[in-house]
Amino acid sequence: MTGLHFEQRLRDLVGRKQVLLSDIWGVVHNGLESFPEACEALHRFRHEGGTVILITNAPRPADSVQRQLRKLGVADEVYSAIVSSGDLTRHYVADHPGGKVFWLGPERDNSIHRGLDVALSPLEDASYIICTGLYDDETETAEDYRPMLLRARERKLPLICANPDIVVERGDRLIYCAGAIAELYRELGGEVIFYGKPHRPIYDRAMMLAEQHAGRPIAREEVLAIGDSVRTDLAGAHGFGIDCLFVTRGIHSEEFAGVEQLDPASVKELFGHPPRALMRELKW
Structure with a gap:
């Protein structure tokens, strides 16, 4: 080397x-x-x-x-x-029409399910989770979601991670992304499907x-x-x-x-x- x-x-x-x-x-x-x-x-x-x-x-x-x-x-x-x-996450959703999905992410990412045959549901009724990020990436970390992820693991819900990044830049700061939540869910024993680099x-x-x-x-x-x-x-x-x-x-x-x-x-x-x-x- x-x-x-x-x-x-x-x-x-x-x-x-x-x-x-x-x-x-x-x-x-x-x-x-x-x-x-x-x-x-x-x-x-x-x-x-x-x-x-x-x-x-x-x-x-x-x-x-x-x-x-x-x-x-x-x-x-x-x-x-x-x-x-x-795009790749949307392809997954399109291949599972009519599913009940718990969407975890900020409102600005609502295009992830726009125009698809999917019903947004509470965690207790969902067939799987789509994670596009944290609800508030200015103040939260993945640890804030541990109780939610433990409930999801008990239901054996797959988590579809639409952004494998752990952090990205926002100006001169680093903010957490969906990958941070997905990695915690995997550590807890949950099933994660990653789309992206x-x-x-x-x-x-x-x-x-x-x-x-x-x-x-x-x-x-x-x-x-x-x-x-x-x-x-x-x-x-x-x-x-x-x-x-x-x-x-x-x-x-x-x-x-x-x-x-x-x-x-x-x-x-x-x-x-x-x-x-x-x-x-x-x-x-």
Whole structure:
């Protein structure tokens, strides 16, 4: 295993890569503002003939993600398509029509069940749980849900996690996501089905769209993933057999503050399976 240093420009890394599978939150924006240089980098890659698929653990369908991106000033031309964990969760619900669902998450995520044949029910009557997040991610943690999860475990309810992230950035703070609740439920002995990174279905969907845009099959060697999470982006890329550019401005920013280069021991400790390269923030 070799050491890693910080690269400055995406254009020096892409080489023969034809597809970028880019994370959104932490790479393109932080929940409150977009990162213009990252948007320009993705746009330039597309201008050079590449395909950019935004791949996100947002617990909302792609059209809702697109509306948020537009509000933050991210132009449609920055990317070719969006794949979200919310889309995959909706596919699960559509494949189980007429079910009674206990929905756990904030009201802003109501698009997760919009237009589907599903009845929202109390926990005591539900067939399964859809978790898109915490009711109040400004003040709550997963531990606040322990009593509820214990009741769900007693009923042997599957929990469908629509966002495997544990935390994400919101401005300069970290807030808890659905993945924190899902991991606690799994620790308590509950059954959890995850949709999103690092799990394979979201990568399969992204590659299908990439090949549609390219008009031909795409080899793994032609793909570069970009993300800011060891647990989701890096692990997902490694599991799918593609290179990963790790951006450190996101949820791991404090761990890399003041670091200019990583020796092999540090690479193994921080990453396990190392990324292809490091960047502070995405720039062309």
